[in-house]
Amino acid sequence: MDISTLLAQPSPSDQEPTGASSTPLYQSATFAVDEDSKWDYSRSGNPTRSVLESQLALLDGAEEALAFSSGVAAIAAVLRLVPCGGRIACAQDVYGGTFRLLQLLGQEHAWAIRFFDLHDPDLERHLAEYSPDLFLAEVPSNPLLIAADLSRIRAQLPSKTLLAVDHSMVTGLRLRPLDEGADVAIQSATKFLGGHGDLTGGVVSTNSEGLAATLRFRQNAEGTALAPFPSWLLLRGLQTLPVRLQRSLDTTREIRDLLVQHRGVERVFYPRRSEQECTVLSFATGSVARSRAILRNTRLFRTTVSFGSVFSSISMPVEMSHASVPVEYKETCAIPADLIRISIGLEDREDLWGDLREALDAVGDQVHLPLEVCL
Numbered sequence: 001m002d003i004s005t006l007l008a009q010p011s012p013s014d015q016e017p018t019g020a021s022s023t024p025l026y027q028s029a030t031f032a033v034d035e036d037s038k039w040d041y042s043r044s045g046n047p048t049r050s051v052l053e054s055q056l057a058l059l060d061g062a063e064e065a066l067a068f069s070s071g072v073a074a075i076a077a078v079l080r081l082v083p084c085g086g087r088i089a090c091a092q093d094v095y096g097g098t099f100r101l102l103q104l105l106g107q108e109h110a111w112a113i114r115f116f117d118l119h120d121p122d123l124e125r126h127l128a129e130y131s132p133d134l135f136l137a138e139v140p141s142n143p144l145l146i147a148a149d150l151s152r153i154r155a156q157l158p159s160k161t162l163l164a165v166d167h168s169m170v171t172g173l174r175l176r177p178l179d180e181g182a183d184v185a186i187q188s189a190t191k192f193l194g195g196h197g198d199l200t201g202g203v204v205s206t207n208s209e210g211l212a213a214t215l216r217f218r219q220n221a222e223g224t225a226l227a228p229f230p231s232w233l234l235l236r237g238l239q240t241l242p243v244r245l246q247r248s249l250d251t252t253r254e255i256r257d258l259l260v261q262h263r264g265v266e267r268v269f270y271p272r273r274s275e276q277e278c279t280v281l282s283f284a285t286g287s288v289a290r291s292r293a294i295l296r297n298t299r300l301f302r303t304t305v306s307f308g309s310v311f312s313s314i315s316m317p318v319e320m321s322h323a324s325v326p327v328e329y330k331e332t333c334a335i336p337a338d339l340i341r342i343s344i345g346l347e348d349r350e351d352l353w354g355d356l357r358e359a360l361d362a363v364g365d366q367v368h369l370p371l372e373v374c375l
């Protein structure tokens with residue numbers, strides 16, 4: 001069956017007694033302990049979360065998926081598969097919170113951490129020399145939205161290296177990292193999976209029984225699993241994910257084409273691989289002051305750091321989501337200070353473009369630079 005059918009109709013838990021046609025919210029910390037029951041304590045297992053995790057596994061084409069309390073909790077769990085003193089390789093140009101987490105956990109675990117340019121022609125040699133325990137990549141990159149060739153990265157990695165891929169931007173609906181050689185796939189459910197800007201959650205999927213067991217053991221020991229209510233909200237979000245994504249993608253492509261032609265826009269950043277096209281796009285205006293003015297001028301595009309919601313949003317990554325990235329990395333990743341990132345929701349396309357165009361027109365087009373759509 002198609003994934004949209006599977007997401008629309010979650011199978012009830014095998015212990016669901018009521019025949020409820022929508023998955024009930026089991027907002028309970030404890031369950032009566034008897035021999036037949038699978039459930040005792042919600043930190044260890046909850047029927048609502050369990051249905052959600054089955055749906056998330058279907059979405060990622062995975063044997064198992066684990067729902068975490070946030071995207072960064074999911075990333076932290078994966079990073080900590082690396083032993084103390086181990087080596088981590090990370091793609092440049094990743095989510096700002098991922099940098100912060102790497103710095104924090106890296107000190108505590110005495111990890112060596114190095115950042116790599118995925119498009120470096122000598123990547124394979126550099127990786128072979130470094131021989132990391134884990135390679136963490138994000139597809140497409142954030143906020144420059146550079147698509148990555150996962151199969152090529154896998155082929156260039158030493159065989160012992162775990163490949164972890166954060167595909168929050170595209171979701172399992174468009175890209176299944178596990179099919180392209182990743183050992184674990186990570187998503188922030190706060191973004192498109194939840195889709196309504198009303199929950200925080202994270203997902204780790206894997207086909208490895210061993211990794212799943214380790215992650216699940218620690219998730220229970222540390223109490224990082226997703227609580228029942230956001231699990232229920234996320235199940236609801238997944239039911240409409242395919243239609244939300246399709247509609248927002250259509251609008252995003254149209255707005256991308258209009259932005260490329262606008263005189264106030266210097267460069268538009270959007271993934272070049274179709275499976276990594278997403279509902280987020282970035283553009284540079286040529287001046288930080290003009291970009292700030294555009295953020296002040298839009299009304300429908302709300303200034304928020306997140307993306308993937310029913311409502312559209314706008315941000316300046318260098319000053320907002322990537323504020324925690326150390327300056328030297330911001331420079332290596334070449335994130336322009338005037339970069340604007342927008343996330344397209346479900347509003348009417350004409351309304352959205354009207355809002356953005358007015359904001360752009362209001363700041364004028366000082367210079368007309370050559371237009372370019374980047375990688």
Ligand SMILES: *Cc1c(COP(=O)(O)O)cnc(C)c1O
Nearest residue numbers: 070071072095166168188190201
């Ligand atoms: C938001 C985000 C995260 C972190 O997720 P939270 O749910 O905010 O903890 C991780 N990776 C990417 C690509 C993100 O956009």
